[in-house]
Amino acid sequence: MAKVILHQGKQKRIANGHPWIYRSEVKEITGDFTPGDIVEVVDYRDKFIGKGYINPASQIMIRIMTRDPEEEINEEFFRRRIQAAWQYRQHVVRDSNACRVVFGEADFLPALIVDKFGDYLAVQTLALGIDVHKDTIVKVLQEIIQPKGIYERNDVSVRQLEGLPLTTGFIGEPFDPKVVIKENGIRFVVDLAGGQKTGYFLDQRENRLALQGLVKGGRVLDCFCHTGTFSMYAAKFGAREVLGLDIAAPALEVARVNARLNGYSDICTFKETNSFDELRAMEKAGEKFDVVILDPPAFTKSRQAVEGAIRGYKEINLRGMKLLPPGGFLITCSCSYHMKEDIFLEVVMDAGRDAGRQLRLVELRRQAKDHPMLLAMPENHYLKCVVLQVW
Known part of the structure; x- marks a missing residue:
């Protein structure tokens, strides 16, 4: 060696x-x-x-x-690690048949991502050193979890930095990659082959529950709504009207399917638009919502781009606040590791000052428990979800 x-x-x-x-x-x-x-x-x-x-x-x-000099990296090693990861999920995942089974470094399996959607798995091997063990990993996953099928989602650009090709497809027998999962009593369509990341954003599962008690009887705006997950929760928790905005037409088609699947089509509507532009237009038109949700994609994926990201986050938060009446609620998120929690809170506070509003912190949340955070590795601490009351 x-x-x-x-x-x-x-x-x-x-x-x-x-x-x-x-x-x-x-x-x-x-x-x-x-x-x-x-x-x-x-x-x-x-x-x-x-x-x-x-x-x-x-x-x-x-x-x-x-970190054990005697431990060999072999099939038994992967069996121990994956078994431990799966047992941890049994402890922390509730009311869902979908979860992240392996979260890379936080499960002591660097660059390996495994997500479970119902009876199926999506797998990513994002570095050369884990990719060479892919066959062993698949064998162990089949043994421990016994999925009906596995889909490879190695279409992530970070693989190219490792000298690896981008590749997707079935591992083993093919199956319908559009799977319906159940999460907290709501059903969602997940496209393992064509959806974002591995098909669905599992990391916001617990944060979506924060809408309970805030949206009842209210009008809700869900910006960057993607496939409408926050929208469905808003409808479930009693919102009278939910409007979802997103620029991606395919994602909105899935959002509409999700609304029909759960019987919320009369409550949830979706509009294909740039959320930045629409927020400005709504402010000009004098629109008001009781709750505004901001869950944008990462505005920065590097330290160098943080300044531009700060401007973007400030803009959407300022516009979102202006659509709220006194006492309305803002749920605002950032999924970029480089946008540190303290900086993000500062940006939101600056937006409040510029909007002439007072902000009251209701809750400060992070990623779901199946995305544990290794304390020695700040890069694991990426998702921020801030619940505010705006006066």
Whole structure:
């Protein structure tokens, strides 16, 4: 096994539990290896830190798989890790037949994503070192979870940074990739082949419950609504009228199907439009809503783009607040790791000041429990959901 020696002063973050080792942190490598192989990582004093897979083509050169020098990375290793991940979901997932089964580094399986939708699984192997074990992973998943089918969603651009091709398709026997799941008593269509990410945003499951008690009898605006998940919850919790906005026509078609599926077609309507433009137009027209939901896609995927993202978040929050009467509720989200929680709250507060409104924090939420956050790895802490009362 090749040995990777870190530069002096670079070991603390990794020794504290962060699983990523960047190319710039590596002093030297002794021994032969092939990209994707497991290597041993030591600090500058030759003290063992862990074992992980290596890919010199990636900025993240090594991802730690184990901190036990005796543990081998083999089929039994993957069986233990996946079994532990699945048992954890039995503890924390309630009232849903869909969940994230494996959340990469937070489940000590770097760059592996496995989502369960009813009887089917969607799988992503996002780095070379995990991709080489794909057959073993699939075998273990079939053994532990016994799905009716598995769909590969390796169409994520991050794979190209690893020198991997983009690929999608059935692993094993084909099946209808449009699956109906049940979540908190609501049914949703999930397209494993064509939906965003692996087909559905599981990480907001518990945050959608925050609408209970806030929307009853009210008029609700759901911006960036995608397939209408927040809209369905608003209808379930007693909203008299829900308007969903999104720029993607295919997503809105699914939203309308979801409304019909749950008997909410008379409550929920959807409009294909740019949410930024529509918020401005509604403000000019003097529209008012009792609850406004803002759940946009990530405005920034890099540290360099944070400034532009701040402007975008401030704009939509300011416009959203202006559509609320005194005492109305704003549910505002950010799913970008680079938009830190404290910065996001500051942006929302600035928007409130510019809108001439006072903000009262009702609740500060994060991602669902099946997306656990490794405390040593801030990159896991990506979703913010802020519930505010606006005066």
